[in-house]
Amino acid sequence: MLRRNCLLLFLCFFFEQSSCAPFQSRPGQEWPHSQAGPSAAGTNGGSRGFQRVKRGWVWNQFFVLEEYMGSDPQYVGKLHTDLDKGDSGVKYTLSGDGAGTIFTIDQTTGDIHALRSLDREEKPYYTLRAQAVDIDSNRPLEPESEFVIKVQDINDNEPKFLEGPYTASVPEMSPVGTYVMKVTATDADDPTYGNSARVVYSILHGQPYFSVDPKTGVIRTALPNMDREVKELYQVLIQAKDMGGQLGGLAGTTTINITLSDVNDNPPRFSKSIFHLRVPESSAVGSAVGRIKAHDLDIGKNAEVEYNIVPGDGGAMFDITTNEHNQEGIIMLKKPLDYETKKAYTFKVEASNAHLDPRFHSFGPFKDTATVKINVLDVDEPPVFSKPSYTMDVYEDTPQGTIIGAVTAQDLDAGNSPVRYSIDWKSDLDSFFDIDPIRGTISTNELLDRESIAQHNISAVATKVNNPVLTSRVAVTVHVLDINEFPPELAMPYETFVCESAKAGQVVQVISATDQDLPQAGQRFSFKSPQEGVKTKNFTIRDFGNNTAGVVALRSGFKRWSQEIYHLPVVIEDGGLQTLSSTSTLTIRVCGCDTEGSLLTCSAEAIFLPVGLSTGALIAILVCIVILLVIVVLYVGVRRQKKKETLMTSKEDIRDNVIHYDDEGGGEEDTHAFDMGTLRNPKVIKENLFRRDVKPELGLCPQRPIASQNNADISNFISQRLQEHDGDTSAPPYDSLATYAYEGEGSVAESLSSIESVKGETEEDYDYLNEWGPRFKTLAGIFGERSERSESQSDVTSSTVTENKH
Secondary structure (H helix, E strand, C coil): CHHHHHHHHHHHHHCCCCCCHHHCCCCCCEEEECCCCCCCCCCCCCCCCCEEEECCCCCCEEEEECCCCCCCCEEEEECCCCCCCCCCCEEEEEEECCECCCEEECCCCCEEEECCCCCCCCCCEEEEEEEEEECCCCCECCCCEEEEEEEECCCCCCCECCCCCEEEEEECCCCCCCEEEECCCECCCCCCCCCCCCCEEEEEECCCCEEECCCCCEEEECCCCCCCCCCCEEEEEEEEECHHHCCCCCEEEEEEEEEEECCCCCCCEECCCEEEEEEECCCCCCCEEEEEEEECCCCHHHHCEEEEEECCCCCCCEEEEECCCCCEEEEEECCCCCCCCCCEEEEEEEEEECCCCHHHHHHCCCEEEEEEEEEEECCCCCCEECCCEEEEEEECCCCCCCEEEECCEECCCCCCCCEEEEECCCCHHHHHEEECCCCCEEEECCCCCCCCCCEEEEEEEEEECCCCCCEEEEEEEEEEECCCCCCCEECCCCCEEEECCCCCCCEEEEEEEECCCCCCCCCCCEEECCCCCCCCCCEEEEECCCCEEEEEECCCCCCCCCCCEEEEEEEEECCCCCCCEEEEEEEEEEEEECCCCCEEECCHHHHHHHHCCCHHHHHHHHHHHHHHHHHHHHHHHHHHHHHHCCCCCCCCCCCCCCCCCCCCCCCCCCCCCCCHHHHCCHHHCCCCCCCCCCCCCCCCCCCCCCCCCCCCCHHHHHHHHHHHHHCCCCCCCCCCCCCCCCCCCCCCCCCCCCCCCHHHHHHCCHHHHHHHCHHHHHHHHHHHHHHHHHHHCCCCCCCCCCCCCC
16 A cells, blocks of 8 residues: 555656646635525526535546556545535546446545556546535536546557568678668557657677667678678578667567679689580581580579680681570581591680679689580591582584593592492483493483483482492583584565565565574574576565665566566575575565555455465355355244244134234134134024034034024023033033124114124125225125135035124
C-alpha cells in the first residue's frame, strides 16, 4: 500500500499537480444544481429557482499502469464532492468506456478500481462519465462530468523488422562507405513517454565487412576491395534495441543477405601455354579442327572472350571464332590441307575481354596468349588432275580413232599409286569419244557433225590402282570445228518485179545469202552473173561488197504485152578455204507501177503470187465454191417441195385434218380432202353411205335411219345417230369424226346455211358465179364439179352439215 501511494505522489509531482484533483476540492469553482428542499417563490411566482454553489469536485484525467500483475484490483483514483458529509447520503455512478466491465466505482466512497490488466497498445485511454446523486431519491446532486483514464505505457514491446529478411547487392571492389541499403525497425510502445520506443541499431554478425548507422539503420561497406571471386555472399545480422540501447531494453534482429555483384576485374587466362591439335588433310574447308579455351573468373558479359590469331605461320590457313555459350575458341580451316606439301602449322592465339572496365586498367592487360601447334595427318586421297578442266578442238568429219587431246592425273600420296583413266558415260552422246586407260589420250569414236552437235561435254575419271574406291573426275569440253561443206544460197525466195517505167541502171531488187557453215557472223559472200564478161541486154548483178547484191535494170521500156517474165541466174560464192558456190535463178516480172514506183498491177498470176496462191490453188477454191452453191440450191429445193406436200397421207382419212387456204371467197379450196356432200341437208342423206374415217367391209356396214321429214326432235335425231355409232363394230378404237349435223325447218327466216336444201341445189344454176369475177372463181368451180359428180354417181350419198337457226 505504501508503494502504491508513493507512486501516486510521484505521478502528481510529475504532472505538476494536474492529476491530484480527485483527492482535493478546488475552491472558487461552482456548478449549478437543483435544491433538495422545496423552492422559494420568485418574482415570477411559482417557478423553480436554481442557486449557484461552489463546485465540489474537479479533475482532468486518471492514470493506470498497463500490464498490472497484482492479485487485487488496481486502484485508479477517488471521486469526491463537498456535498458528501460522510453520512453515506451521496451515491457515485460511473458510465462510459469499460464502466462495469473494466472499471468499477465504490458508490459510497467514490474509489475507482481496474478489474483486469490493461494493454496500452490495445487501447491507450478510456473516456468515462461520473455523477453524484442522492442515495435516497436518486436525484443528481451535480451535473455529470466526463474524465479520461489513460493507460500508462511500460516497455513491454521489442522493436520489430516488418520486412525482413532482406537481400541486397553491392559491386565488388567498392570503396569503404559504399551504400548498401537501409533497414527500419518499429516499436509499438509509446514514443512520447520515456525511452520505450527509442531504437538503436547495431551489427551482431557481419563485421568487419559492413557497418550500420545506429540511428538511421543505413548499412555501408566497411572494408575496401572485397573480391567476388574470393567470397560472393555475406550474411549480416542487424539488431534494433529500444530504451536507447541501455541495459534492460528490449531488442529485435533481422538478417540481410548481401551479394557482391561482378565487375570486370579479372583478365582471361589460358590453362596452358601450348595446345597440340591433329587434323586430317582431308578435312573440309570451313570445318572445325580444334577447340581451345581461356578461363575468366568473372561472370556474365564480363567473362566474354574474343579470340584472334596472331599473324604468322598459320594465320592464312586457319581462323578462330568464339562459342557464345561456353566461350570456347573454335579453330576453323580456311584453306585445304595437303600433307605432301606441309605437315605442321604453328601459330599464336590471343584471348581478350570484350567489355573492359577503365577503373581496373591499372591491374594490367586484360588478355592472354597461347601457342597452337597443328599436325596434318596423311590420308589416302584420290588422284589429282593437272587442270581443273580441259578444252579440246576437233574438225567435223575427222576420221574415227583420231587423237584430239589427253588428260593427266597423279597420285600425290606417298605411295604414288598408278592411275587408270575412263570416261563416265552418262548418255549415248559420250560414245563419240574414247580414252586410253593408261595414257589418258582422248580419241574420236565416231564421225562428228558440227551441224548436229557443235559441242560435247564429257567427264574423264581417274582411279587409283591400289585403291579403286578413290576416284576423281574432270570436265572435258570438245568443240567441233566447222569445215566448208555447204555452198551458200539465197536467204529467201525473192519475188522480184520491174516497173514498166523503170530506167536503165535502176536497182529493182536487193538480195542476200546464207550458209549453214560457221561462222555466220564472219562469213563473206560474193555475187555475180554467170554471163559476166558477156554483154547482156536486160538485167545484171551488182555486188555491193557487204554480203548483199542488187539486181540492176540495163535498159528501160519494159512492156508486159511484149514480155512478162525474165529469168536471171545468180552465182553466189563463200569465203572459205575451199570455196563453194551455187547458182540460183531469180524470176523478174514486168508490172505496172505508179509515178512513185509502187506496184499497181501485174498479170493475174502475179497478183495472187505475193499472197502465196498458185493457179491450181485458185481453181481448187473455185470448184469448192461451186459445189457448195449446188448443195445449197438442192437443199432449198427439197425444203420447198416438202412445204407443198399435203398433210394427209391418205385421201380417205379425214381425222384431224386442218385445211389452210388463202383464196378469198366463200368455198372450200381443197375439194379432195372432204366430200362436199357432208354439207348437205340431212333430208337427202342416202342409205348405205360408208364412213370415211375407216375402210368399210362388205356386209358390216350399218343401216342409217332416214332423217325425219316432219321436224323430228333434234335430240331424238342425235340419240339415234349416237346409238348407230356405238353399235358400229367396224369403227376403229381411236377417236373418229362423227357428223351429228341437223338443220331444222319451219323457221320464219328459213335456212341460214350457205348451201341450202338438196332441192335448191339441184334446181339452181351456178353458172352465174363465173360472172361475178375472179374472187368467186374457186366457188364456181367447186359447185360446178359437184353438180357433174352428182349426176354421174347417183348411188353415192353425202352427209349434210346443217346449221341451227338463231
